[in-house]
Amino acid sequence: MSLTVLMNAGPWLSVPPPGYGGIENVIATLVPELRRLGVRVVLASVESSSLPVDEKVSVFADGQFAALQRPYNQVCGIAQAHLAWVVRELHSRDDIDLVHDHVEAVGLATLTAMGPSGPPTLHTLHWDLAKHPALYGSLDGGDRVRVNGVSASQLARAPLALREHSVGHVHLSTPLAVDADRRPRPEKGEHLLILGRINPGKGQDVGARLAHRIGVPLVLAGPVGPYHRPADLAAAGDEARQNPDVRFYLDEVAPHVDGDLVRWIGTVAGQERDDLLAGARASLFPLRWEEPGGTAVVESLALGTPVVATSRGCLPELIEHGRTGLLTADEAELDDLVLAADLLDPDECRRVAAQRFTPAVMAQRYVELYQRVREPATAP
Ligand code: UDP
Structure with missing residues (x-):
């Protein structure tokens, strides 16, 4: 051409x-x-x-x-x-x-x-x-x-x-979807993962409270405003609060981050990100905004990790409820869905990603x- x-x-x-x-x-x-x-x-x-x-x-x-x-x-x-x-x-x-x-x-x-x-x-x-x-x-x-x-x-x-x-x-x-259906099945860990910017729309506060309620470990990966590592945010001082995402993290999320059941690990990249995502029992998207495109959603499927999410924005287009993830319009149902997601087949997620994404x-x-x-x- x-x-x-x-x-x-x-x-x-x-x-x-x-x-x-x-x-x-x-x-x-x-x-x-x-x-x-x-x-x-x-x-x-x-x-x-x-x-x-x-x-x-x-x-x-x-x-x-x-x-x-x-x-x-x-x-x-x-x-x-x-x-x-x-x-x-x-x-x-x-x-x-x-x-x-x-x-x-x-x-x-x-x-x-x-x-x-x-x-x-x-x-x-x-x-x-x-x-x-x-x-x-x-x-x-x-x-x-x-x-x-x-x-x-x-x-x-x-x-x-x-x-x-x-x-x-x-x-x-995502390039991760190429031949996704041919790669060996990843080892699954115990943790849930929220991969994305820490931001009210992405709902990390909802996820953190959920993790404590049901006693499942949750990893939060992503930047808080301009801060990519917890140490950078800790060193930034009060000025950092000018950023709304920093305020959201400090006020709504950090009180639930105990470093044990709920951890914020900062931005992850490359193999570390892929391993974390592939090893998660489910990816959580407790969205409070209408997610426009959801790259992290298709990455999750490509790595064989089912998605549990509020059915907002593009989620119903990307996720087939009961096959590659579980969706609900009701935030209160997420606890049950996270536990039910263990029944979904990681290989099916990868097959769908290899066809569609x-x-x-x-x-x-x-x-x-x-x-x-x-x-x-x-x-x-
Ligand atoms: N991302 C990453 N490391 C992180 C957090 C996010 O590499 O710690 C990547 C994630 O894998 C995805 C992108 O950043 O490729 C976020 O895109 P998405 O469409 O999910 O969300 P947006 O931030 O654009 O609303």
Whole structure:
């Protein structure tokens, strides 16, 4: 296929990300598969990105993630500096067939503002946008700028301006799903795991109280705001409380973290993360927000760990109740479901992941959407 895509990853983290980084992980998973399908990829990211691509453009040397804690106008300023560079690039060359943009709000606004001179653009929505309609004004890029969601439920909740420009959804995937059904069955431990940012929406406080009630060990893995290790948070002092996720952890979760039954181990990566997930008796998602895409959900299935969750956001699309996990609309039922999850078959979870959530499946679907976005532009 002869197609050149400018993949706009944004200025926040390198690709692949050093640890936590949902969007950057999606790009790191998608790009190798696209290239295997013959797509030429120009990555707009930061200089320190190490993902093999056909070409790289960047304005910042390193990821600007720490700046995300600053006031919103400064955050936008950094995104705009990156986007201005991307637009300059697009004006100075004519080999880009399509932009695949991942930069929340600012990316879409900037690329739309290019008007008819801009290339066809697909903007992937990564977040739950229902509460932020103001971030997305009307899209007047005509058919040139389209959006896709990472789940049907995310799109259904998105502001009207986005839904009107949607070309569908693409579920997230994981490299862990490749041949997942052929790997030996992992040894299961006693622990439950919540893998993700410590944040009220992810519900670690609900999980911690549940663990104490039923006496099952719970491991919490993920960053608290900008802090990746418990020691870093402990050393940070009172200033750290300015971050809402830090306040949530200290006030709602930490009182239940006894270092024995409930532990917060900070951010995990690589083999350590995979072993922890594969060895868990179940992954817990006691969600209080509408989870838009749920990478950690598909990773859990790929590693043969059933999911127990509140049925919010994309969970009912990803989990088949009674086969790969157990879902409930009622938080109070989670205790029973955690215990019942021992009856689910880890191999079935891996089989489903190997069919539905491989990077190849995701890339194939994106190529279809790229064609759909380009159709109006290429029509005679
Ligand atoms: N993650 C990780 N280490 C951690 C916590 C999370 O590698 O300690 C990864 C996790 O495996 C997943 C991503 O971060 O790939 C989180 O993406 P998800 O869509 O689950 O949640 P988000 O944070 O984007 O809402």
